[in-house]
Amino acid sequence: MQEEFPMIQIMDQNGKITDTSYIDQIDKSLVQQFYRQLICMRAFDQKAINLQRQGRLGTYPGFEGQEAAQVGSALALEEDDWMLPTYRDHAASITFGKSYNILSSWNGRVEGNLPPKGKNILPPSVPIATQLPIAAGIAMANKYKNSSQAVIAYFGDGATSEGDFHEGLNFASVFQAPVVFFNQNNQYAISTPIWKQMHSETIAQKSIAYEIPGIRIDGNDIFAAYFETKKALERARNGEGPSLIEAVTWRYGAHTTADDPTKYRNQKEENEKRRQNDPVTRLERFMKAYGFWDEKLAEQIKGEIKEEIDGAVKVLETMPPANVNDIYDYMFEKPTWTLEQQKEEYINHLRGER
Amino acid sequence: MITISKTKQLTLIQAITDGMRTMLEEKEEVVVLGEDVGKNGGVFRATDGLQEEFGEKRVFDTPLSEAGIIGSSIGMAMNGLLPVAEIQFLGFIYPAYEQIMTHATRMRYRTKGSFTVPLVIRAPYGAGVRAPEIHSDSMEALFTHMPGIKVVCPSNPYDAKGLLISAIEDPDPVLFLEPLRLYRAVRGEVPEEKYEIEIGKGKYLREGDDATVIAWGAMVPVAMKAAEQAADKGISCDVIDLRTLYPIDKAIIAESVKKTGRCVVVHEAPATGGLGNDIISIVNDTSFLYMKSPIERVTGADVHVPFWALEEHNIPTPARVTDAIYKVIHF
């Protein structure tokens, strides 16, 4: 099956363009956009992990190593497309336009779930694979309304074992719904390696069962992530139905800050090997080789990013206390009497008016 | 001003079909989906003729996947449609339980209203038709315990149409339980036009002074029969059809129980953790000092619906309800 689903690469590990079919679409502004967003997301992730270590943020799931897959695919979207991320897809969400307030969700703030106005970004899905049938449904509605909006749904390798994965793909396939199922195969579901997750060689091949296009891309190659996702989204928009993309990648760090990967893998050795294939380094190599590198600009971007992220942390840390009313006020459009009564009793209790 | 509306005689299931038809006609956003709902018109024929009338785009068959049906309906509902999803039997909703619990009921909550899920899930429920295993479950309390979903359960054609229309108009998820035992057992006058019955409001079906009998769905005729039999012995009962199981009509319970001072709750679901307990707690909160005797519950046992050779032994009967009425009277 590996032969039938070869790993698609546009740029190799040394930053060399090996597939020239997109060469005329690769220009300075695209490359700079890639670069800026990649290093920005890496800095964001590192900051979040540091904040957690300093006790300024709750448990946090990092994505270092997966930046190219997330940023590349998210940049391929049109403004009004729909995105369904998981808890690990902050880079995709932020790239697509979500504010850094996403951080606050790791401090237990519902504000972190809210999309910017008019932006179709769902909150991070915590229960594994459950967002996939929903993505199919959103896409079905787009088709019903003759809307040109497409949908992208993110999920990990572990998610492919859940029934919801298959149900989502099957629905999308039966109804030829405009959705791209974007898998990040980061090799591990918490501690369970991919070879214990499934007997099949690739995730892409699971598309055969649903007779939808399935491809396997080098998830550390931002060009592959961008151009292949764009193609799949265009297919969706043209009424050609769903597709499945397996982006093969690697997360360097722990599943979350509460997890210790040294218990289940040879962390140091593996990571050293993987650093050779780092998504950011690869883009830098490409930029240097093809005349896109601009040291001064890189420094300037780094400065801007630092400011941006420090600003986001400041916003996080100066948020007003969470509003107790929020517990009750969003269950239904109009609260039921049970909620009204429960809220009143509790607010009275807080006021000491028992 | 008196408006005289045209009515037709419909069974409960025909009234449900009529409710869907009314809304399919009125709003292009309404879609009806589920297993076999198209050409076949649903296993109980609830969607009979709707695909023919409205086309496959509006009324369509889905793959056999409850999580898929509810998951995709959540997506459609979030993206501007008004899906009415049929689950063939309530007992088959369990694979979709996760979708309902993890997304449908909490999308509004977790996004402070940025995304909402105006979804209706229709499911026939209950025992008494000698169906195979799992086909007879009435696990409504699994859903009334679930924050963020309304649960509705009509017992007659008029209420069925009005409540279904309200459910479709409701901006939040609604589970619409259909007492399959009553699908064709009751007939009634149903207005031809659109009308709504407020979700959250119960109804007096019979008025009396000695005891309050509370029931819903398939247990309503049982409660009515028991009240008639009690009347022969000179005991007059209020019979309340709750109609909505979440949020329950607290006011009607309080009003009736304050008047009668006695209460019997009837449900076919298992006793433990059942809705009867919530009703007792409402009485406790609102009318404890009016009570002349402890509240009686007549319910199914804490068992799965028995295979049908024995199922009648687990469904409350009028005789068991009258026993409970006598017990609260002669305490």
Ligand SMILES: Cc1ncc(C[n+]2csc(CCOP(=O)(O)OP(=O)(O)O)c2C)c(N)n1
């Ligand atoms: C339905 C469900 N079961 C279990 C969990 C606990 N859990 C959280 S993340 C995870 C592993 C997911 O792995 P994968 O899909 O590969 O995504 P990754 O974390 O690698 O991005 C598990 C088991 C969950 N969130 N949801």
